[in-house]
Amino acid sequence: MKGKAALLAVLVAILVSAGLRMSGISLLGGKTDPRSQEFLAQVAAEINKNAPVPIDADTEMIGAEGLKGVLVYRYRLLNLSADELDDAQVHWAMKPQLTSGACGTSQTREKFLDQGIALRYVYSDRDLRPVTQIEVTAADCGA
Numbered sequence: 024m025k026g027k028a029a030l031l032a033v034l035v036a037i038l039v040s041a042g043l044r045m046s047g048i049s050l051l052g053g054k055t056d057p058r059s060q061e062f063l064a065q066v067a068a069e070i071n072k073n074a075p076v077p078i079d080a081d082t083e084m085i086g087a088e089g090l091k092g093v094l095v096y097r098y099r100l101l102n103l104s105a106d107e108l109d110d111a112q113v114h115w116a117m118k119p120q121l122t123s124g125a126c127g128t129s130q131t132r133e134k135f136l137d138q139g140i141a142l143r144y145v146y147s148d149r150d151l152r153p154v155t156q157i158e159v160t161a162a163d164c165g166a
Contacts (some may be wrong), residue, residue, distance in 0.1 A: 057138045063089025094135060095143045105148040110155040118157050126164035152154040
């Protein structure tokens, strides 16, 4: 579940970035501020066109949201209840894989993290009750 969710988030970010560049919107060029809420909302809208997206038998990405300086990915754990989970344990179990996936993909790191955009992964249970959220920033990637 963990690795697939991180991989999907990274792949979606890459595809959206490529799609926006092809349509004349640049993450790095022109007057567009990649950290702006307006721009990140456009990125999220592109992601949401395909949502929900099954990740595996236990997880689906239900959408994204653009905030100022933050691209939020929302996931639902299909077979689990928040009552069955320890949010801190889920957080610390998933953070290394999400960080590795985001930091280890040059496109995601260059187009988002290195531009000062945080990636926030928000997980809910099968009934959409909050479980945990994990944020990855450039600082998490190290030197």
